[in-house]
Amino acid sequence: MARTHITTVINGDEVDFLTEDSTSLLHALRDEVGLTGAKEGCGTGDCGACSVLMDDRVTCSCLVFAPEADGATILTVEGLADSGELHPLQQCFLEGAALQCGICTPGFLIAAKALLEKNPDPTETEIRYALAGNLCRCTGYDKIVRAVQEAAIQMREQ
Amino acid sequence: MALTEENPGYKWVGTRPIRPDGLEKVTGKAQFGADLTLPGMLYGKIVRSPHAHARIVAIDTSAAESMPGVKAVITGNDFPDLAANGAHPSAIDISHNAIARDKVLYEGHVVAAVAAVTREQAAAAANAVEVTYEVLPHVLTVDDAMAENAPLLHEGMITKGVEPTPEQPSNVASRVAHERGDLEQGFGEADVVVEQEFTTKPVHQGYIEPHAAVADANSDGRANIWCSSQGHFQMRADTASVLGVSQGTLKVTAAEIGGGFGGKTVIYLEPIAVRLSQRAGRPVKLVMDRDEVFRATGPTSGTRMKIKMGVSNDGKLTAAEVWMAFEAGAYAGGPVGAAGMTVLAPYDIPHFLVEGYDVVCNKPRVAAYRAPGAPMAAFAVESVLDDLARAIDMDPIDLRLANAAVEGTQAAYGPKFPRIGFVETLEAIKEHPNYTAELGPNQGRGVAAGFWFNAGMSSSATVHVNENGTATVVTGSPDIGGSRQSMALMAAEELGIPYESIKPVVADTETVGFTDVTGGSRVTLATGAAVVDACRIVIDDLRARAAKTWDVEVDQVEWVDGQAQHVDGSQPPLSLNDLAAKSARTGGPISANASLNARGVGAAFSTQVCDVEVDPETGVTQVVRYLTAQDAGRAISPDYVEGQMQGGVVQGIGWGLNEEYVHDQNGNMENPSFLDYRMPVASDLPMIECCIIEVPNPAHPYGVRGVGEVGIVPPMAALGNAIKDATGVRMTDLPMSPIKVLEALNEQSD
Numbered sequence: 001m002a003r004t005h006i007t008t009v010i011n012g013d014e015v016d017f018l019t020e021d022s023t024s025l026l027h028a029l030r031d032e033v034g035l036t037g038a039k040e041g042c043g044t045g046d047c048g049a050c051s052v053l054m055d056d057r058v059t060c061s062c063l064v065f066a067p068e069a070d071g072a073t074i075l076t077v078e079g080l081a082d083s084g085e086l087h088p089l090q091q092c093f094l095e096g097a098a099l100q101c102g103i104c105t106p107g108f109l110i111a112a113k114a115l116l117e118k119n120p121d122p123t124e125t126e127i128r129y130a131l132a133g134n135l136c137r138c139t140g141y142d143k144i145v146r147a148v149q150e151a152a153i154q155m156r157e158q
Numbered sequence: 159m160a161l162t163e164e165n166p167g168y169k170w171v172g173t174r175p176i177r178p179d180g181l182e183k184v185t186g187k188a189q190f191g192a193d194l195t196l197p198g199m200l201y202g203k204i205v206r207s208p209h210a211h212a213r214i215v216a217i218d219t220s221a222a223e224s225m226p227g228v229k230a231v232i233t234g235n236d237f238p239d240l241a242a243n244g245a246h247p248s249a250i251d252i253s254h255n256a257i258a259r260d261k262v263l264y265e266g267h268v269v270a271a272v273a274a275v276t277r278e279q280a281a282a283a284a285n286a287v288e289v290t291y292e293v294l295p296h297v298l299t300v301d302d303a304m305a306e307n308a309p310l311l312h313e314g315m316i317t318k319g320v321e322p323t324p325e326q327p328s329n330v331a332s333r334v335a336h337e338r339g340d341l342e343q344g345f346g347e348a349d350v351v352v353e354q355e356f357t358t359k360p361v362h363q364g365y366i367e368p369h370a371a372v373a374d375a376n377s378d379g380r381a382n383i384w385c386s387s388q389g390h391f392q393m394r395a396d397t398a399s400v401l402g403v404s405q406g407t408l409k410v411t412a413a414e415i416g417g418g419f420g421g422k423t424v425i426y427l428e429p430i431a432v433r434l435s436q437r438a439g440r441p442v443k444l445v446m447d448r449d450e451v452f453r454a455t456g457p458t459s460g461t462r463m464k465i466k467m468g469v470s471n472d473g474k475l476t477a478a479e480v481w482m483a484f485e486a487g488a489y490a491g492g493p494v495g496a497a498g499m500t501v502l503a504p505y506d507i508p509h510f511l512v513e514g515y516d517v518v519c520n521k522p523r524v525a526a527y528r529a530p531g532a533p534m535a536a537f538a539v540e541s542v543l544d545d546l547a548r549a550i551d552m553d554p555i556d557l558r559l560a561n562a563a564v565e566g567t568q569a570a571y572g573p574k575f576p577r578i579g580f581v582e583t584l585e586a587i588k589e590h591p592n593y594t595a596e597l598g599p600n601q602g603r604g605v606a607a608g609f610w611f612n613a614g615m616s617s618s619a620t621v622h623v624n625e626n627g628t629a630t631v632v633t634g635s636p637d638i639g640g641s642r643q644s645m646a647l648m649a650a651e652e653l654g655i656p657y658e659s660i661k662p663v664v665a666d667t668e669t670v671g672f673t674d675v676t677g678g679s680r681v682t683l684a685t686g687a688a689v690v691d692a693c694r695i696v697i698d699d700l701r702a703r704a705a706k707t708w709d710v711e712v713d714q715v716e717w718v719d720g721q722a723q724h725v726d727g728s729q730p731p732l733s734l735n736d737l738a739a740k741s742a743r744t745g746g747p748i749s750a751n752a753s754l755n756a757r758g759v760g761a762a763f764s765t766q767v768c769d770v771e772v773d774p775e776t777g778v779t780q781v782v783r784y785l786t787a788q789d790a791g792r793a794i795s796p797d798y799v800e801g802q803m804q805g806g807v808v809q810g811i812g813w814g815l816n817e818e819y820v821h822d823q824n825g826n827m828e829n830p831s832f833l834d835y836r837m838p839v840a841s842d843l844p845m846i847e848c849c850i851i852e853v854p855n856p857a858h859p860y861g862v863r864g865v866g867e868v869g870i871v872p873p874m875a876a877l878g879n880a881i882k883d884a885t886g887v888r889m890t891d892l893p894m895s896p897i898k899v900l901e902a903l904n905e906q907s908d
Contacts, residue, residue, distance in 0.1 A: 020278065027277070036193040037186020039416070041366040042448040046832035049366055077186035090184040094176045097797035100639040100805065102183030103190055103367040103416025125841075132841040135832060137364045137417050138639060139801055140808030141840040 011079025048134030077106035100138035191370030191386030210825025227279035266453030331490030344477025344509025348468025367416020373431035389675025420526030493531030540875030579789030579853030602884025608871025613678025614756030618671025627735030634673030640798030654720030679864030684756035691752035758857020777900030791863030806869025
């Protein structure tokens with residue numbers, strides 16, 4: 001069976017892989033590229049656990065066919081830290097206990113990063129709406145929202 | 159945070175450091191159930207029943223077997239007949255729930271499974287398995303299932319707990335009852351009696367990570383399993399039973415778990431994955447889709463409940479009569495027993511009768527969900543209490559204070575309470591500014607309380623002192639909400655070394671002693687006690703080694719601040735680091751095990767107040783303010799105690815306002831996705847304010863009670879009481895979704 005050759009930039013590296021046309025970007029990232037940070041919670045774009053930045057847009061990678069990523073620039077949770085130095089969001093999630101089981105955390109970090117790049121000083125309501133596409137069943141969102149607020153402060157001060 | 163007793167000078171317990179497993183989880187490195195890939199691994203796919211109730215006439219796997227990439231196809235015939243082997247009925251139920259034999263009992267029931275080289279090949283082969291069904295009439299609710307001449311799920315089901323024993327089978331698996339005093343007298347002493355019927359729908363635990371398992375079977379009969387599980391020893395036992403093999407042939411490793419809330423204490427995929435792997439001779443990965451999670455796992459029971467309670471004008475509860483029927487799903491064993499034990503537990507009521515029925519129906523077998531049974535029961539009773547308080551014009555907290563169980567109260571389910579902190583949670587809410595904050599238009603305030611036993615059960619721990627004076631703490635409790643941090647904090651406190659010097663590890667079934675599931679809010683209590691015990695054995699060993707080094711009696715040596723000290727100060731202290739470095743000369747490696755069955759479980763209480771705003775045009779209820787007070791005993795890790803409190807509340811808000819299983823008339827679930835099964839998202843909610851109460855459990859070395867579950871017990875009634883306060887309408891059917899609230903508002907204005 002012929003597979004399609006895809007060329008992308010993932011987390012700053014040029015990455016190419018072969019894929020079936022019907023394979024989701026999420027499955028390609030996890031199975032072909034070996035990046036399992038993005039999670040499959042639903043496969044229907046409802047939970048946000050598979051969120052990645054695709055050409056700077058928050059994208060449910062389960063809703064994108066892998067061939068659609070040809071030529072795209074993708075950021076996954078594995079690419080958030082810079083040479084081992086945590087992104088302020090990662091640090092604030094740790095310090096603020098903004099995760100329990102951690103399965104939704106990669107998606108929240110990606111969605112929050114996209115928010116803060118567009119809106120460095122969001123209100124609590126803006127944070128809550130920006131993260132409304134990401135489900136968390138453990139935390140009740142309280143500590144997640146607070147961690148994003150804290151990260152926003154730190155990033156503005158940088 | 160409220161401290162009812164001062165922290166007695168702990169250095170680590172009660173602090174908020176970064177969790178030991180956090181870094182892996184914010185960088186995407188943590189390995190969850192679906193993240194493992196093995197060389198040569200195949201993908202499995204389950205074939206599930208499309209019918210709620212049907213006889214399996216035939217299964218033809220020949221087409222599937224001949225498809226490209228297919229390496230194994232299995233059916234119920236590939237598993238032993240446990241009934242013929244004289245197994246316990248509960249083991250037979252587990253086996254038949256894992257894979258159906260002659261009948262399917264719910265939509266989503268497993269009938270066959272395939273393994274193939276790719277996901278796509280596995281999915282195609284699963285579609286090609288031909289199952290011939292004879293569709294049978296089904297029952298979906300307790301009302302249908304308890305009706306005369308209802309279709310039977312299990313032809314041999316004779317109701318237990320009824321005298322005389324019924325002669326005819328039914329869908330009622332058992333009756334439970336608790337009673338005290340004289341109901342007639344009790345209601346006679348009441349000035350006001352409120353009687354009300356309540357219904358609730360099945361709701362799912364809703365963990366974001368679907369069930370996942372990888373099995374790698376060897377030709378010698380041994381197999382390795384990696385799975386997302388709240389208890390890998392339980393997975394080993396049940397998987398071995400279903401496969402008909404010795405537990406010793408299976409090694410189970412708990413992956414990082416992406417939420418469970420009770421729903422991952424039972425097997426689904428594990429025995430299927432092992433059998434596929436055995437047939438194929440290669441590792442097999444099985445991962446559920448979300449719709450499989452909804453259709454075939456969890457949920458908790460839908461219920462019907464009738465409550466009658468009496469109160470005197472001065473606020474003393476005189477009598478309570480509770481009737482409850484709980485859906486068990488396809489097999490006996492719903493949580494009605496716990497519901498019956500918890501329903502009146504917070505209160506001292508002289509006369510009561512509680513009876514409950516465990517009823518099977520053609521829905522997925524219910525699984526534990528956070529304080530199983532207690533939340534729906536509390537929804538009913540706490541709603542009635544609210545109406546009683548209104549009827550006698552008494553503050554709802556004062557009514558609860560006037561009847562609250564305290565130390566020495568004979569609990570409605572039997573034992574006398576030791577020291578408990580219910581009153582403290584009530585007082586904390588009453589004194590909080592939220593309780594008297596001004597309400598806006600269309601807003602109302604509701605209060606409710608809840609009780610959960612908490613569990614003890616069996617746990618093991620091993621503590622290794624490393625050569626450099628750090629320590630590894632090994633347990634068998636999958637960490638679902640931060641328990642590794644609690645273990646590390648207690649070990650640091652005991653050993654007197656920094657928290658950062660402790661590495662807590664969750665080990666597989668061959669590396670640590672038997673440990674029961676992560677459930678019942680028991681891990682920090684029971685596994686924590688095992689960690690403390692193991693640390694204390696290590697400390698005794700360290701003292702003995704110091705005594706040997708100094709050539710003194712061991713009673714001359716104390717362990718203080720991470721070092722051995724001579725009682726009269728005549729020797730330079732020996733640190734853990736010093737003793738570890740010289741261990742080879744003082745008896746070899748320093749290590750200790752402790753295993754225990756935890757005693758002295760400490761009950762948990764929670765009181766909550768919420769303010770809602772009900773839109774009279776749409777019926778939408780918005781939570782505008784929420785406060786929860788809960789007795790933790792001792793908050794070892796306050797961050798994650800709050801996390802449990804907040805998470806429980808928000809699950810309760812979802813249960814109260816939106817979540818429900820919707821079935822069509824054929825018994826097919828109509829909303830098996832996160833789009834249509836509507837769990838709360840960030841924009842639905844305010845901050846969830848927490849008040850941790852600490853009334854230490856006298857039976858635990860650090861006073862721990864357990865905090866995981868009780869937080870989900872009060873929210874539905876708190877919301878219903880707030881809606882009543884805002885609108886005057888009493889909601890008695892969960893969820894209190896916009897359409898139902900709107901209907902009730904319209905009825906009220908008609």
